Amino acid sequence: MIQIGDRLPEQEFTFITEAGKTTATSAELFGGKKVVIFALPGAFTPTCSQAHLPGFVVLADQFRQKGIELFCLSVNDAFVMRAWQQAQNADAITMLADGDGAFSQALGLAKDTGAFGGLRAQRFALVAEDGVVTELQVEAPGKFEVSSAEAMLKRV
Template sequence: MIKIGDQLPEQSFTFITDAGKSSADSTALFGGKKVVIFAVPGAFTPTCSNAHLPGFVALADRFRAKGVDLYCLSVNDAFVMRAWQQAQNAGAITMLADGNGAFTQALGLAKDTGDFGGLRAQRFALVAENGVVTALQVEAPGKFEVSSADAMLALV
């Protein structure tokens, strides 16, 4: 599993925006910045839609005031992440679609949910500065405590 002091893995991400489809790699996304990446097991799922993402939406201005960019990671495709972003009014958060789970697996934070959904991300959040992890909060199975927006705001 990735740990404090490690470099984030190289990965290319696809985005769907009003302008269409685009892509960017992790160096372009995270290099030279302070970021919070929070991961959810799935877009449109209960805890993710009712608490995790909305918490970051509500506090986005406070993160921005501290110079922090927000990224939401999920093992979903770019179209699902765009639809979820729109449904949650989460325009202040960049949605990272990890469609095949390669980034999540490279972090060592994947889990297999079997027939329920297959490969997914564990619920976690991390802080990275210039692509280097400075804080990592991984939730215990079935919990939502240490990766919340409030918890992460206290770490930046």
């Protein structure tokens, strides 16, 4: 599992925006910036849609005032992440589609839910500065406490 002091793995991400489909690498997204990446098991799932993402939407301005960019990671495709972003009014947050789970696996934070959904990201949040992890909060199974927007805002 990735640790504080480790560099984020290199990955190419696909995004769907009003301008269409685009790609960017980890270095392009996280280099030279302070970011919070919060990950969740799936778009449109109950805790993710009712608490995790909405908390970051509500507090996005407070993170921005601290010079922090927000990224939401899920093992879904870019089209699902865009639809979820629109449904949640989450335009202030960059939605990272980890379609095949490669980034979650490279972080050591993937889990296999079997027939329920297959490979997913564990629920976690991290802070990275210039691509290096400075804070990492991984939720215990079935919990939603340490990776919330409120908890992370206190840690940045």
